[in-house]
Structures are given as structure tokens and as C-alpha cells.
Amino acid sequence: MNDSPQKALNMNSVLCWKRATARAALLSLALAPVCAVGVVAAAEATAEKRAMTAETLSLPKRKQTSLGLYVTAKEAYEKWKAAPDKVKVIDVRTPEEYAFVGHPEMAWNIPFAFVTYQRKNGKTEYGPTMNPDFVAEVKTIAKPNDILLVTCRSGDRSARAVDMLAAAGFTNAYTVVDGVEGDKVTDPENVFYGKRMKNGWKNSAPWIYTIDPEKIILEEAASNQSQ
DSSP: OTTHHHHHHHHHHHHHHHHHHHHHHHHHHHHHHHHHHHHHHHHHHHHHHHHHHHHHTTSOGGGOOSSOOEEOHHHHHHHHHHOTTTEEEEEOSOHHHHHHTOBOTTOEEOOSEEEEEEEETTEEEEEEEEOTTHHHHHHTTOOTTSEEEEEOSSSHHHHHHHHHHHHTTOOOEEEETTTTTOOOBOOTTSTTBTSSOSSSGGGTSOOBOOOOGGGBOOOHHHHHHTO
8 A cells, every 4th residue: 555656656757758759759750841841951052052162163253253253144034033122233334224225124333334435536436434433333232241133234243333432341242144135145055145145134034125313323423424
């Protein structure tokens, strides 16, 4: 009779242990899908990073940037469409290109350089003049940690613009490697041989000619200089 309380206590301890073990097993089963999703997401992110790194190896040096963030025009459009409030598209071409060649509707025009003209010795000369206010103008619409998709004609100027932004503290600036017009068709048998019809925003995503004056960011001095 004296052992009965002790036996009851032992049985209760065993029962509590079994219940705790069962709860732990159920919790483990419940958390397993969550953990699996986390592992898969991390693996996908790593794979994407590796893919982009491998992709950069095929880019000409002139299209590579210090940040190593690259997208095609098609990918840039999808990236903006997925989060239009968090992603900004910046077109660094000249105002003339932006207006007359066409541009992505959501793109801000902040020229990386201007084209200047002068008449000398009976000849018209022209060439690029850097926009000294480029970074300052970008800072009027974006913060250093904002996601920026920087585009130009075919990916050269945008790469240099990204390097300049990176030096100023921007960390999420992507260069659109094929730009607005794209790369030239290199197949001599193609009817578009030598034309920029291979890729680019104009061949991959919606674009317009219509200008929204609010999206053209120019300092007054820079505007006068380009005239």
C-alpha cells in the first residue's frame, strides 16, 4: 500500500513525458514545411546570384560595373512591374534620345552626358559633355538603398553611370545590359543586320514617345549648356 502513491507518481511522470514527446513531434512536423521553404528560398537566391555572376563573365568589360548587378530589359520591366512603388527606372540617355527615340513610360530621364554642337572652320562638330550634376539629380528622386534600374542605349553609359552612383553610396543600382535600343544584329543574312533589333527595351517591353515633363530631371545650368 505504501508503494501506491509512488507508482502513481511514476505513471504520471511517464504520461507527461509521452505527451511532451508527442507535442514536440507534432511541432516538428508543423515546422518542417516552413524550414523546407526557407532552405529552398536560400538555395534559389544563391543559385540566382551564381547565375548572374556567370552571366557577367560573358559581358564586355565596358558593360560591367563595380556593383555587379545586371538585368536585361525584359527582366527590368518584370522587376519594375512586380514592385512599381519600390523600383525606379532611370534613363541616362540625352533628352534628345529620350524624346525622339522613345523611352519606358515609367523612366526618369537624368542624362549622364549631353551632346554639344559647335560650328568651327566651316564644319559642325559635336561630342559628349558630362553632366556634372548627375549624381545630385539622382539623389532628388532616390535614396542610396533604393532599387534603381539604370538604362541607356545599349548598356555602356548605364554601366558607367552605375559606377558613379556606387561611388556616391548607392548599393542597389542595376545596369540594363541591353539598354533601350539593344545590341546590333550580327547575322549578315538577317534583314535587320547592323540594326539595333536584337534585344533592348524597345524589342522586349512597352515604351512610348509621350513626354512627362516631371520625369525629366535637369538643372537649369545643365539645360542651358545643352542648347
